Amino acid sequence: MSLKDSLQKKLETQTEYWSKQINSLQADAEEKMAKAEDEQAEAEIQKDFSERIQALENRVEEARKKISEIRDSGEDQLRDLKARIDEWLPGGKN
Helix, strand or coil, X not given: CCHHHHHHXXXXXXXXXXXXXXXXXXXXXXXXXXXXXXXXXHHHHHHHHHHHHHHHHHHHHHHHHHHHHHHHCCHHHHHHHHHHHHHHCCCCCC
């Protein structure tokens, strides 16, 4: 597998994982909101989950941009791109 393919696959896998987390958070939010005792509690739940979901959606969007960048990159640019992606992904060197 080429470096380009490997990087693309790594980002696609991470994107799938984040998308599943988003779906799980949305389900958790709906469940907690259904059990909320009043409108204030419901609003707090909505705010908390919305922020968490938005953060993951931003990561997914950034990963999609990086996948596009990989597709457009030549072999000489891939090593630098790989280092940036490895730092950016969870568990990276940051």
